[in-house]
Amino acid sequence: MASEELRSDPNLGVNSSYFYDDNWYISEPMGNLDDMNPDAISDCHPTVPYYLYHACMAPISLAVLLGLSLLIKRKHRYKNCLGGAPGLLSPVHFLEEEGNKGLTVAVFGILFSSLCVLVLDANPLPFISSSSPHSREYWKIMALLYYPAFYYPLIACATVRHRIGYFFGCLLSWCHCVVHIWQKVECPESPKIYRYYSLLSSLPIILCLMVLSLWYPVQLVESFRQKRKTVGEVPGNGYYKEYLKNILAKRPPKRSTSKAKPSVFSRIQSYMRSYIYTPQEGFQIPLKLAVSLAMAVIAVYQVALLLLVTFVPCIQIVRAGMTKEVTVLLVQFGLVPSENTAGLPGDKELATAKHYVWSLEVCFVSSLVISCLLTFSMLMRSLVRHRSNLQRLYRGAVLNVFHRPRKLQPSQQALVCWMCFTSFQAAFTCLGLLIQLVVFFICTVSFTFLVVIPLQSGTNTYLFKIVKNMWPFWLTLVVSVIVQNLLTHYCFLKRGHLPKELTNRRALYIVTYLLFPVNVLVGVLAGIWRMVISALYNVVHFCQLDVSLLSHGAETFDPGYRTYCYYLKIEVSQSHPAMKAFCLLLLQSHSPQGPKGLHPGDIEEGVMLMKTKQLASKTSQQKQNRARWCLAYTLLHNPSLLPYRKGFLANAAANGMQISLGKP
Amino acid sequence: MASEELRSDPNLGVNSSYFYDDNWYISEPMGNLDDMNPDAISDCHPTVPYYLYHACMAPISLAVLLGLSLLIKRKHRYKNCLGGAPGLLSPVHFLEEEGNKGLTVAVFGILFSSLCVLVLDANPLPFISSSSPHSREYWKIMALLYYPAFYYPLIACATVRHRIGYFFGCLLSWCHCVVHIWQKVECPESPKIYRYYSLLSSLPIILCLMVLSLWYPVQLVESFRQKRKTVGEVPGNGYYKEYLKNILAKRPPKRSTSKAKPSVFSRIQSYMRSYIYTPQEGFQIPLKLAVSLAMAVIAVYQVALLLLVTFVPCIQIVRAGMTKEVTVLLVQFGLVPSENTAGLPGDKELATAKHYVWSLEVCFVSSLVISCLLTFSMLMRSLVRHRSNLQRLYRGAVLNVFHRPRKLQPSQQALVCWMCFTSFQAAFTCLGLLIQLVVFFICTVSFTFLVVIPLQSGTNTYLFKIVKNMWPFWLTLVVSVIVQNLLTHYCFLKRGHLPKELTNRRALYIVTYLLFPVNVLVGVLAGIWRMVISALYNVVHFCQLDVSLLSHGAETFDPGYRTYCYYLKIEVSQSHPAMKAFCLLLLQSHSPQGPKGLHPGDIEEGVMLMKTKQLASKTSQQKQNRARWCLAYTLLHNPSLLPYRKGFLANAAANGMQISLGKP
Structure with missing residues (x-):
């Protein structure tokens, strides 16, 4: 819907600029116009056209995908998986901490930017060159499914964790990157909306592709270098160990807090800390959250760019084309003050009218800047709140997060919300920015024309008169x-x-x-303030999914907050770092090195993991006892783990292919 | 401010109707217009004009007030109060439960209705007959202070609790009532806004005055009849006893709730119960809350009346005066569909235009009805929530009400908010109704012209086309x-x-x-839904002070909710029924019958108060022990009482004149 709105805006922009070209300035010398529109932008045909690029890359990508599936010979390793047939490659392990967040963010960024370009495009699918307006809707829907599939191999190559995968990833990302950059270098301008809009809107795609074409070679080189080391490594193991060590480490005893009130400086510091995200030792933001926030940032860029190139060139054309004839109308409507009441307006009125239009432009740009900055700071604050909410839920403090008892179990609703979370964050950011811009634009324009301009010129002092009378x-x-x-x-x-x-x-x-x-x-005054503050609060916090726009008790009716709560449920119940660490320990004890019993090294590792003091060497029995005690201690302090423990361990052993997928 | 808006509305209405009269229908036969405006309403002069009424009643009221102050000879009873000078009469004991809520509501109703009439009036003060527009502002401000003083004796006569007070109350209320009714019978019509507006808007005043002129005689007769019985009675004592008995009564053991889910019927029942207020044994809504809600109801009446008489007669005049010449304009603007493209519109187009105007009228009236019903149901729901919140706070469950720990102590902010509470409730209801009307009017008009009329006539099917295309x-x-x-x-x-x-x-x-x-x-769709649902929620709950329009954590920035929280603090800390009951017991033990020690009858009464079983006769020592045990038990189950117990008892003994005021 927002995308539909977006589409109508640029058309309006184009139409209105044509409108000015054809009708209003028909009596003007053409030279004046030429400064604005120097020449019609000719249709540019790049050496590698879009349809050829897609026609080549799509089959190659498919071939790579099939080749990888066959090459890693999944059927020899997991007989019970899909009857031994080569399994599909997973695009990304959302619930694991694998350390390649950059890759995932880059591919999702490409996808989301393609979506932004696609929604406004007349030819959404590259193979259909000139679609009729009637069938365009269908092609757009097809394109929504085509683009994710088209970029699929770029992300799937990495999850194989094999040097062949990295090699294909290199090739694919280089191809994509080279073609995109080549096309934009050949045809930087396009007639759509604004001459450089096409170039600017595809900048995120090119940036993301460049990240990919650097990341894959680095991984390829590393896979050759660290051949031995990575054999037994389980992805994410490092982070889980780190998390557990951090949790189980003895805290230095807190200094007795003095009863004096905290100073103003420390208060400001703690307030700023709730808005600025600083990384914390032993804790990582989950992959899906990181992707969501990156998508939100790209959404802000795309929407702000579109709004800027739609509005500013148009109003600049209007300002340049402002003549005395147009000013007559404005004076007659009382919009521009005039000294000579009857005759034609002079140069002074024309200058005033131009000044007013320029003020409008300044208001628009400043409100756009304010909206973007506010949205960024709200996203940053979201990140801080996400982390504290996750840490509370890991501790089992459900009441502190949801303000009511809830079970942290997967359910159908919860899983659907988890799937939608990233998309919702991106969509809400787009909408929130639009609403903020409208509200702030109205506010700044009112302020300018009711306060600033009357103070400058001494005319139109309606507001001051009202205040004076009252x-x-x-x-x-x-x-x-x-x-x-x-x-x-x-x-x-x-x-x-x-x-x-x-x-x-x-x-x-x-x-x-x-x-x-x-x-x-x-x-009555307090009521008006209530209205204003609640509207402003909702407008500013619209992009935050972790804040409910409804009051306490009606929070579940807010689709954004509801999605966030369900997302947290799945995230905490399915990828609690402590639980993951225990699962990995169990898997390692069942690994081929020690098929039946427990290998002494594993026990050693388990104990080392939880050891906070250096102990003298003890017998194996003592170590086992200590490990058990540590397990009990951990479960006691993380009660949310308890219901899942037995069930999950059994499941993890049964369909453990996700976790041990990386082992060659 | 809302009153300012209100004032501008009727002017608009009057102006626009004049506009139609003078310009549009100048070529029409005048007979057509006369059906609408049969004759100009002549200025009506009642036998007792307003200025004479006020000039007589104001000195009489003052004399009554002074006479009562002297007659009850306060200086003999309380030497330490204001140096023995005759004390001012208190208008109403807001923090006591006195059982004369009807009286307070009636006087506040008179005051609030006067305020509504006054804000729109050209002559706000009755003594200044023709004020200039410039000085009107000052007179209005004076009137805001004059009217409360003018009606002061009507309420103060009752708080004396003496037959002389009731007698003067009778006289005053009868005088006021007779003059008001007489004036309205002589001059039912007025030229302001709408001919019957003045009559309809003063209906609440007349009703309230009638309640007063019935209540005072009843009290006078009862004071003669129950002379003996009321000597030792402390006002409100009955309610406090009732409350304590109800609290301390043994509950019948709850039936073991079956583990089956509650049936749909019982769910609906409990949901309806949260919207419909049914009185509960042993609990009364505090006086200030009752007054606030009554003011809210009067506010709904006054605002709805004003909106109705401003809009409906005007649009009826427009509809009756709709001619083919006007229809031409509407057809040319594309607002009314026409079959013959060039010529003059026929009767069919005229009928369509009239139908459209009639639809507007229907939309307005229906949205006004919906707004009023919604506001009433929200006020009813407030009442239910007020009761449950108060009961929780009496129990000491602060977290369940405020969702965070708070101290139930008076503070400056809290006391100011407590003073404003009734006014805020009335003002918020006015504003809420206005906002609701605007929103619902826009919604119903859009629905009518985008869905209903296209379905009826088959034209203007824009919405259906869009839906069909998408x-x-x-x-x-x-x-x-x-x-x-x-x-x-x-x-x-x-x-x-x-x-x-x-x-x-x-x-x-x-x-x-x-x-x-x-x-x-x-x-994007979910985001639009989020926007709509949060806007609708805020609009519907605007009149409720017990609901915060901001989310959890930012609640204190909402002036309405903040006022409500502070009001609750004062109410609970200063008039907890259990505390009041104990204070009364203590005062009775210090009463002149037993100046030093405890009178055995008082102990007896204290024990009787808390006794739940009929006990065999025991010695006085045992009774004392039991009374102490009951006190400890009550305090244990009402921990919020603990901090105030000693301090309040001492204070109550020191300045106890409020509580024992009624003793003759």
Whole structure:
């Protein structure tokens, strides 16, 4: 829907600029126009056209995908998996911590930017060169499914964790990258919306492709170099160990907090800390959250770019084409003040009109900048809140996060919400930026034309006149509020008496009764403030899924917050780092090196993992006991793990291919 | 401010109707107009004009007030109060439960209705007959302070609790009532806004005055009849006893709740119960809350009346005066569909235009009705929530009400908010109704002109065309959501396994990746839904002070909710029924009958108060022990009382004149 709105905007922009070209300036010397539109942008045909690029790359990608599936010979390793047939390659292990967040973010970024370009495009599918407007809807829907499949091998090559995968990844990413850059170098301009819009909007794609074409070679080189080391390694193991060590480490005893109030500086510091994300030792943001926030940032870029190139060139054309004839209309409508009441407006009125249009432009750009900055700071704050919420849930403090008891179990709704989470974050950011821009634009324009311009020129002082006429009213309200506060402080509360007590009750009742009508007017002002603050709060926090826009008790009706809660449920129940660490220990004990019993090295590792002090050498029995005690201790402090422990361990052993997928 | 808006509305209405009269229908036969405006309403002069009424009643009221203050000879009883001078009469004991809520509500109703009439009036003060527009502001502010003082004796006469007070109350209320009714019978019509507006808007005043002129005689007669009985009675004592008995009564053991889910019927019942207020044994809504809600109801009446008489007569005049010349304009603007493209519109087009105007009227009236009903149901729900919140706070369950720890102590802010509470409730209800009307009017007009009229006439089917063009898009979104749900249910969750566990993780990741672009579009729809639902929620709950419009954590920035929280603090800390009951017991033990020690009858009464079983006669020592034990038990179960107990008892003994005021 928003994309539909977006599409209508640029058309409007194009139409309105044509409108000015054809009708308004028909009597103008053409030279004036040429400064604005120097020449019609000719259709540019790159050496490798889009359809050829897609026609070549799509089969190659498919071949790579099939080749990889066969090459890693999955059927020899997991007989029970899909009847021994070569399994599909997983694009990304969302619930594991694998350390290649950059890759996932890059591919999702390519996908999302393609989506942004696609929604506005007349030819959404590259193979259908000139689609009719009627069938365009169908091709767009096809394109929504085609692009993810087209870029699939770029991400799937990495999850194989094999040097052949990295090699194919190199080839594919280089091809994509070279073609994209070549096309943009040959044809930097396009007639759509604004001459450089096409170039600017595909910048994220090119950047992401460059990241990929650097990442794959590095991985390829490393896979040759660290051949031995990576054999027994389970992806993400390092992070889980780190997390557990951090959790089980003895904290230095907290210094007794002095009872004096915290200083202003420390308060400001802690307030700033709730807005600025600083990495924390032993904790990583989950993959899906990182991808969501990266998509949100790309969404802000794309929407802001589109709004900028739609509005600013148009209004610049309007300003340049502003003539005395147009000014007559504005003067007659009373929009521009004029000194000579009857005759044609002079140069002064023309300059004023141009100044007004320029003010509009400044308002638009400044409100766009404010919206973008606010959205970024809100996203940053989301990140801080995500981390603290996850840490609380890992600790089992469900009430602190959801404010009501909830079971951390997967359910159908929860899983569907988990799947949608990234998309919702991106879509909400787009919409939020649009709403913010509209609201801030209205605010800045009102402020400019009601306050700034009247102060500059001394005309159109409507607002000042109203305020001047109503000053007795404002004064009464202010005085009544001050009087009530003073009376309360000096008469109705006993001074120097803690806890404070009421006194002079009769006078209190008399004042309450007598000031009732005045307080109704104060209440009307408070009501308007309530309206404004709630609207502003909702507009500013619209892009945050971790904040409910509804009040406590009705939170589940907010689709954004609901999705976030369900996402947290799945994330915490399925990828608790402590649980993952235990599962990995169990898998290693069942690994081919020690088929039946427990290999002494594994026990050693398990104990080392949880050891916080260096111990003297003890017998194996003592070590086992200690390991068991540590397990009990961990479970006691992470009660949310308890219900899943037995079930999950059994499952993990049964279909453990995801976790041990990387072993060659 | 809202009152300012209100004032501008009727002016607009009057102006626009004049506009139609003077310009549009100048060529029409005048007979047509006369049906609408049969004759100009002549200025009506009642036998007792307003200025005479006020000039007589104001001195009489003052004399009554002074006389009462002297007559009850306060200086003989309380030497330490204001140096023995005759004390001012308290208008109403807001923090006591006195059982004369009707009286307080009636006087506040008179005051609030006067305020509504006053804000729109050209002559706000009755003594200044023709004020200039410039000085009107000042007179209005004076009037805001004059009216409460003018009606002060009507309420103060009752708080004396003496037959002389009741007698003066009778006289005053009868005078007021007779003059008001007489004036309205003589001059039912007025030229302001709408001929019957003045009559309809003063109906609440007349009703409230009638309540007063019935209540005072009844009290006078009762004071003669029950002379003996009321001597030792402390006001509100009955309620406090009732409350304690109810609290301390042994509950019948709850039946073991069956583990089966509650039936649909019982669910609906409990949901309805949260909207419909039914009185509960042993609990009364505090006086200030009752007054606030009554003011809210009067506010709804006044605002709805004003909106109705401003809009409906005007649009009826427009409809009656609709001619073919006007229809030409509407046809040319494309607002009314026409079959003959060039010529003058025929009767059919005229009928269509009239039908459209009639539809507007229907939309307005229906949205006004919906707004009023919604506001009433929200106020009713407030009442239910107020009661449950108060009961929780009496129990000491602060966390259940405020969702965070708070101290229930009076503070300056809290006391100011307590004073403003009633006014804020009234003002917020006015504003809320206005906002609701605007929103619902826009919604019903859009629905009528985009759905109903196109379905009736088959023209202007813009919406249907858009939906028809976009059906592949909608279908894709619906199908993708259904597919995700089905896949989750049948593939990604293990069936018949509790707690549910994830399975087929690789397929889950593939589907999540492939459906990312489609889910972005689903997310845009969800975002629009989020915007709509949060806006609607805020609009509907605007009049409720017990609901915060901001999310959990930012609640204190909402002025309405903040006022409510502070109000609750004062109410609970200062008039906890159990505390009041203990204070009364203590006061009775210090009463003149037993000046030093405890009178055995008082102990007896204290024990009787808390006795739940009939006991055999025991010695006085045993009774004392039992009373102490009961006190400890009550305090244990009402921990919020603990901090105030000693301090309050001492204070209550020191300045106890409020509580024992009624003793003659």
